[in-house]
Amino acid sequence: MKIHLFLLSALLLLFVCINTGLAAGNELSVANSDSEDPTDWLVEKLGANLPLDVEFVNSDGQTVILGDLIDRPTLVVPVYYNCRNVCNYLLGGLAKTLPEIKLEAGEAYRVVTISFDESETPELAAKSKQTFLTAMQGKYPAHAWDFLTGKDGNIRKVTDAAGYYYKKEGVDFLHPIAAFVVTGEGKVVRYLSGYRFLPLDVTMALVEASEDRIGIPIRKALEFCFSYDPEGRRYVFNLLRVSGTVILLTLGSFLTYLIISGRKKRS
Amino acid sequence: MSEPTTYTGFWQESPRPGILGWLLSTDHKRIGIMYLCCIIATFIVGACLGLAIRLELIAPGPTIMGAQTYNATFTVHGILMIFMFLIPSIPAAFGNLLLPIQIGARDVSFPKLNLISWYCYVIGAILAVTAIFSGGGAPDTGWTFYVPFSTQTTTNVNLAAFAAFMLGFSSILTGINFVTTIHRLRCKGMTWGRMPLFVWTLYATAWIQVLATPMIGITLVLMILERVFGAGLFDASRGGDPILFQHLFWIYSHPAVYIMILPGMGVVSEIIPTFARKPLFGYWAMAISSLGIAFAGSLVWAHHMYASGMSDMAVLIFSFLTFIVAIPSAIKVFNWITTLYKGSIEMAPPMLYALAFIFNFAIGGLGGLALGAAASDIHLHDTYFVVGHFHYVMFGGGGFALFAAMHYWLPKFTGRMYNHKAAMIGWALLFVGFNVTYMAMQAVGVMGMPRRYYDYLPEFTDLNVVATLGSWVMGAGLLIMFVNLWQGMRNGRRVGKNPWGATTLEWEVPSPPPMENFGEEDPVVTKGPYNFKGVVADEY
Numbered sequence: 152m153k154i155h156l157f158l159l160s161a162l163l164l165l166f167v168c169i170n171t172g173l174a175a176g177n178e179l180s181v182a183n184s185d186s187e188d189p190t191d192w193l194v195e196k197l198g199a200n201l202p203l204d205v206e207f208v209n210s211d212g213q214t215v216i217l218g219d220l221i222d223r224p225t226l227v228v229p230v231y232y233n234c235r236n237v238c239n240y241l242l243g244g245l246a247k248t249l250p251e252i253k254l255e256a257g258e259a260y261r262v263v264t265i266s267f268d269e270s271e272t273p274e275l276a277a278k279s280k281q282t283f284l285t286a287m288q289g290k291y292p293a294h295a296w297d298f299l300t301g302k303d304g305n306i307r308k309v310t311d312a313a314g315y316y317y318k319k320e321g322v323d324f325l326h327p328i329a330a331f332v333v334t335g336e337g338k339v340v341r342y343l344s345g346y347r348f349l350p351l352d353v354t355m356a357l358v359e360a361s362e363d364r365i366g367i368p369i370r371k372a373l374e375f376c377f378s379y380d381p382e383g384r385r386y387v388f389n390l391l392r393v394s395g396t397v398i399l400l401t402l403g404s405f406l407t408y409l410i411i412s413g414r415k416k417r418s
Numbered sequence: 419m420s421e422p423t424t425y426t427g428f429w430q431e432s433p434r435p436g437i438l439g440w441l442l443s444t445d446h447k448r449i450g451i452m453y454l455c456c457i458i459a460t461f462i463v464g465a466c467l468g469l470a471i472r473l474e475l476i477a478p479g480p481t482i483m484g485a486q487t488y489n490a491t492f493t494v495h496g497i498l499m500i501f502m503f504l505i506p507s508i509p510a511a512f513g514n515l516l517l518p519i520q521i522g523a524r525d526v527s528f529p530k531l532n533l534i535s536w537y538c539y540v541i542g543a544i545l546a547v548t549a550i551f552s553g554g555g556a557p558d559t560g561w562t563f564y565v566p567f568s569t570q571t572t573t574n575v576n577l578a579a580f581a582a583f584m585l586g587f588s589s590i591l592t593g594i595n596f597v598t599t600i601h602r603l604r605c606k607g608m609t610w611g612r613m614p615l616f617v618w619t620l621y622a623t624a625w626i627q628v629l630a631t632p633m634i635g636i637t638l639v640l641m642i643l644e645r646v647f648g649a650g651l652f653d654a655s656r657g658g659d660p661i662l663f664q665h666l667f668w669i670y671s672h673p674a675v676y677i678m679i680l681p682g683m684g685v686v687s688e689i690i691p692t693f694a695r696k697p698l699f700g701y702w703a704m705a706i707s708s709l710g711i712a713f714a715g716s717l718v719w720a721h722h723m724y725a726s727g728m729s730d731m732a733v734l735i736f737s738f739l740t741f742i743v744a745i746p747s748a749i750k751v752f753n754w755i756t757t758l759y760k761g762s763i764e765m766a767p768p769m770l771y772a773l774a775f776i777f778n779f780a781i782g783g784l785g786g787l788a789l790g791a792a793a794s795d796i797h798l799h800d801t802y803f804v805v806g807h808f809h810y811v812m813f814g815g816g817g818f819a820l821f822a823a824m825h826y827w828l829p830k831f832t833g834r835m836y837n838h839k840a841a842m843i844g845w846a847l848l849f850v851g852f853n854v855t856y857m858a859m860q861a862v863g864v865m866g867m868p869r870r871y872y873d874y875l876p877e878f879t880d881l882n883v884v885a886t887l888g889s890w891v892m893g894a895g896l897l898i899m900f901v902n903l904w905q906g907m908r909n910g911r912r913v914g915k916n917p918w919g920a921t922t923l924e925w926e927v928p929s930p931p932p933m934e935n936f937g938e939e940d941p942v943v944t945k946g947p948y949n950f951k952g953v954v955a956d957e958y
Binding site for chain 2: 390391394398399402405406409410412413414415
């Protein structure tokens with residue numbers, strides 16, 4: 152039995168070392184792909200806090216404090232409702248993605264669209280909300296997605312805190328196409344770029360933002376299997392780490408079985 | 419001799435007659451013999467390619483082939499010798515022949531899986547040969563398949579990589595089988611402390627096979643994805659990393675070096691006590707150092723990559739770990755020598771090969787330290803010193819161990835003895851030719867001759883001529899050895915159970931062993947593996 156214990160511990164050590172080696176090799180590859188940000192319109196301020204005491208008006212015309220909406224993980228989407236191209240793609244993409252997210256909308260997380268055009272009215276916001284809720288064909292609770300308008304000063308406070316910059320040019324705005332996820336305390340945890348988000352990316356970001364609200368084992372497992380690719384700004388399936396772990400666990404249980412079962416009884 | 423003179427053991431006893439009795443056999447000895455035939459055939463082809471490479475290098479400029487043919491030749495030489503010869507040589511061929519008998523079992527744990535692994539090997543071999551003659555031509559990447567060249571070359575790399583993938587599968591299946599067999603099927607009294615050293619080294623090897631081989635499978639699949647779909651995994655311009663390939667490749671391929679050498683060490687550990695008539699010195703040190711080599715050897719892969727541009731800290735750590743591997747290896751060498759000390763040494767052919775193994779392995783091992791030290795490696799990297807070094811370890815070690823095993827155990831499995839005088843002449847030519855060839859390569863490498871070129875500067879000519887002449891002597895030695903073994907196995911004098919006076923279990927069954935190895939009764943072991951008290955060699 153002594154030799155068994157020795158073998159077991161030696162092999163366990165080997166597993167650990169190889170796994171560490173795998174992880175190290177993987178980090179090497181990420182470190183080598185430094186990103187070049189082509190634009191200053193979006194400066195990622197991860198960990199920054201949004202001001203939660205500012206006032207906005209929702210699509211029903213009621214005045215709301217931002218902190219009342221952001222009391223759980225929230226996807227914040229800055230757009231303007233009169234936008235004639237990318238904002239609609241962005242919201243349309245969200246309308247496709249949101250029903251596919253497996254978290255409970257309104258409970259586990261919330262979506263808040265903020266117009267950065269101070270001239271826009273709650274009526275316009277309501278129209279926009281109607282459009283996209285219709286597009287979702289009732290698959291999404293209306294209360295989980297707010298469409299806000301507000302005063303320029305208030306808007307700027309929020310967007311500046313998140314590093315999101317825009318500029319009016321004629322009737323249009325120049326602005327980045329991005330959204331960000333904040334925690335219930337308003338802390339920015341992840342940016343999502345582009346106008347089509349994968350459900351997985353949004354889920355991962357929300358899970359990260361939720362901290363304690365979603366079961367920790369699931370969260371840990373997700374974080375282990377998927378790592379954030381800073382250049383592509385998305386979550387990638389960590390093939391090497393996952394396959395390495397699967398191999399080691401399989402072999403570890405194989406060895407444990409062999410040691411426990413011992414020699415075969417001869418008939 | 420108690421057997422009748424016509425006794426042929428497992429060669430005749432089979433549920434099916436003829437060729438199907440072999441192709442569908444799950445008997446470990448038959449599968450071992452089939453493996454042996456395949457690897458010897460591979461070796462002969464690979465050796466001819468090696469001789470052609472040496473002939474090309476006898477003078478600067480093209481002599482018998484041009485650059486592209488040369489690239490393909492050394493690539494195919496490497497793929498054949500590594501994946502199809504060295505890796506399965508001792509573990510698959512002699513491991514299958516001996517492992518069950520040495521632990522007192524009637525077969526391996528999963529006999530059918532064993533046959534499947536042989537078929538995986540054959541399929542892999544067929545694919546590899548097909549890759550040479552089809553598609554865009556024989557692969558020209560070197561056996562390491564390094565990116566970015568391997569993702570860009572138009573030669574038939576996909577098929578060759580897939581062949582290596584299949585061969586890896588075969589290796590994993592054999593490993594799983596051996597680990598299970600050693601744990602589950604040891605006979606009564608065969609405790610861990612009574613297992614022959616060959617079994618210990620097969621055990622360590624089998625774990626490397628199951629642990630490391632999946633890595634090469636994944637790596638080669640990623641490379642094929644890169645080639646076929648442009649996945650960008652190893653392409654820096656698309657966010658990938660070419661160094662990642664080197665890490666992944668060597669995470670397998672360095673431990674694979676120990677797949678090749680560890681069972682060879684086991685063979686030598688069997689032969690030395692037998693021909694020194696003494697128990698092996700330091701049994702537990704030898705057993706544990708086998709596991710130690712397997713363990714430490716899994717952590718040193720990046721010492722192949724000092725010149726790749728990885729961080730100095732990584733170089734330092736991997737250099738340190740590399741020196742650690744030298745410790746269990748040196749334990750083995752010292753223990754063999756201590757076993758010989760004051761022994762009653764008999765210079766039979768297997769012993770000569772085993773001693774040559776120690777000599778060659780010591781030179782190769784010391785050269786390995788020169789390469790493991792980062793400062794000297796920067797100068798020696800990608801020179802002929804590296805080529806000389808790994809041939810010393812792989813051929814001088816692994817290859818000679820296989821020849822030792824053939825001279826030691828083939829009489830057991832064929833029941834006939836070869837001509838000793840011819841064996842010694844073959845050995846002498848092989849040993850001298852080997853050292854001339856590869857020592858000249860190491861020397862020309864220190865002078866700065868780079869590897870993997872079909873051409874070289876005029877100042878390297880003399881040593882290259884020496885190396886090529888040496889390769890002819892070596893070729894002559896190989897020829898004599900194979901012809902002598904072949905004739906001996908067919909027409910040699912018959913031998914009894916124990917022609918060498920050895921002590922492990924396989925020498926207590928008839929030569930050749932019967933199906934299921936042991937008669938009605940399972941063996942019961944009551945003593946250690948190297949207890950020579952009262953053991954005498956049969957006359958032949």
